[in-house]
Amino acid sequence: MKVSPDRQLKVSPDGQPTAEVIARVKDIPIYRDALVRGHFPVLEKAEIARGFPDNWMTPALTTALASGEAEFVLSTGTNHARMQLIRPPYFLLRSYYRLWSEHPDIRETWEADCRRVSLTTVLATEHVARVNARKRGEEPPPVPRVEDRRLDARTSYLNLRLDPALWERADVERMLAEIEAARQTHPRGWYHLDSSGYHLAHLLRKIHTWGLWDAFSPPASIIHAYEYTPVNVRRYLQQHFACPIIDLFGSTELGYLFYSDRRGRYHPFLDDMSVELAPVAEGSGLFHLIVTSLRNPHMPLIRYRSGDCARTSDGTPDPTNITQFCGREKELLDSPAGPVSQGDLDALVGAVSPRVFVHQLRVLSSAEAVLAYTTFDGKPLESDRVAALGRGVRELTGRRCVLDHRDHIPIGKSGKYAWLAPDGK
Structure with missing residues (x-):
């Protein structure tokens, strides 16, 4: 399954929208300054929330809300504040169903x-x-x-x-x-x-x-x-x-953007979308996603920073080479070697022992950390695996690390796990 290239949005080499895209958003208040300046900056979540919903209101949207063709919803807010959105009813479900109905596996x-x-x-x-x-x-x-x-x-x-x-x-x-x-x-x-x-x-x-x-x-x-x-x-x-076990990557506000095949390789699903990858830090090989999307007609997003991070097979900012979606930008951990993502720690844990189930890093200081973990069989790791994980975490984060085997690591209030212990607990 591939989205035809002619259904993906065209953008300029620097990510700026084309005249066709601009024509679709020219009446939306949030984009007025960009239109006047002739340049669309990266759109942050805080900017979307500022003045909401007036910063999105057009006569067409007012009519859609009155008729039920558009509705207010909240993003899932995995580990952060939830964001208010406007979208068609069942927007995410329709995106899911379309992927399921077209996925070759x-x-x-x-x-x-x-x-x-x-x-x-x-x-x-x-x-x-x-x-x-x-x-x-x-x-x-x-x-x-x-x-x-x-x-x-x-x-x-x-x-x-x-x-x-x-x-x-x-x-x-x-x-x-x-x-x-x-x-x-x-x-x-x-x-x-x-x-x-x-x-x-x-x-x-x-x-x-x-x-x-x-x-x-x-x-x-x-x-x-x-x-x-x-x-x-x-x-x-x-x-x-x-x-087949298939992974989908997307969000409440965007729908689904990428899907895996049964072998775990990711493919773009960018109908009415384009994606830029911007480096999180020079030389880190870690990128954050900047998405332009007209898929939601009531809240089109131009150069929107989704807050998600990814790595590519060759370290270049080519979205077609994404091999891993590795967590949220707000949850990156600073280290002497550069930012560390959820996916980086997970790759280390998976390489050391397949027995680890849930793991969570608690940072005590710039020099010390504790890695709490559970196992699928409930038993602690072997001493050599404990030592290997401790060394690996130190190399990855620059912090001495003690392992803490537990029977239970509580899930977050959102019903999702945080890879970094909240508030240092």
């Missing part, structure tokens, strides 16, 4: 009309329950029922707890029963599993702990698309599933 399950079960953050489940309650003119129930958690005829959400590590046997048995119910609706017993990589790994561990394999039928295809999926988690999932 998994479109068969779309065409076969598989049910989609989603195992991700409880915030996503609660959002679906709120939307459904609003349609009925009711308040959402404290504990959403199965019917409250159906996004549409095809998709339902499973998770009702913030921290998947704390799922009890009853939680897992309920989710497995709901998966089985979705599977039984299909004549071939197929279903599509949409998940956070972490949540799915936790489910597999719980199934193993309680011997529930007979109650779990593997899916026909898997997409994980909600957060950074560590090397070891991907490896763990691949060991348990024979079906």
Whole structure:
């Protein structure tokens, strides 16, 4: 699957929009100064929020909001403040469905009309329950029922707890029963599993702990698309599933921009978009994404800094050579050798031991750090692996590092893990 080049936005060599793009945004207040100056600077999240929503209002948008063709939503806010947005209803879902329906490795399950079960953050489940309650003119129930958690005829959400590590046997048995119910609706017993990589790994561990394999039928295809999926988690999932496991990269405000194939190689999906890669620091080989997108007609973004970081196969700023999306720019760690990303630490951990499950770095000072970790089997790492990880973290971050094996590392309030311990805790 490839987006035809003529459907990708054309930009000048320095990333400036073409006359065609400018014509699409000329009436939007936030871009007036850029139009007067003849130059579009990088658009920051703070600028989007400043004066919102008046800085986006046009007569056409006012009409769209009144008719329901546009709506206000909030970004997911993984580990940072949530951003208010304006977009068409089901904007992200339509982007997801289009990718699923066209992806060469998994479109068969779309065409076969598989049910989609989603195992991700409880915030996503609660959002679906709120939307459904609003349609009925009711308040959402404290504990959403199965019917409250159906996004549409095809998709339902499973998770009702913030921290998947704390799922009890009853939680897992309920989710497995709901998966089985979705599977039984299909004549071939197929279903599509949409998940956070972490949540799915936790489910597999719980199934193993309680011997529930007979109650779990593997899916026909898997997409994980909600957060950074560590090397070891991907490896763990691949060991348990024979079906294609696909990663999507995108955001609430942009939709999906890249997809992996079943071998893990990334491909652009830049319909009505273009991407620039700008170096985070000279010589680091780390880039942040600057995106121009007309995909959302109500809030087109010109040279928008998404806040995400990536690395390429050859160290050049060529988006077609991206090999890793490696976390958020706001979560980079300073080191004597340059900025360190979530993906950099993860690559080190994955190279030292495949047994590490969740890991989190706590920076004590410019000279010391602690790497807390859990393992898939619950046992501490071997002493030589502990030593190797300590050395690796010191080389990567410039800080002496002690390892701290734990039974549990709490998940964040967003239902996602932070690779750096928040507030030094």
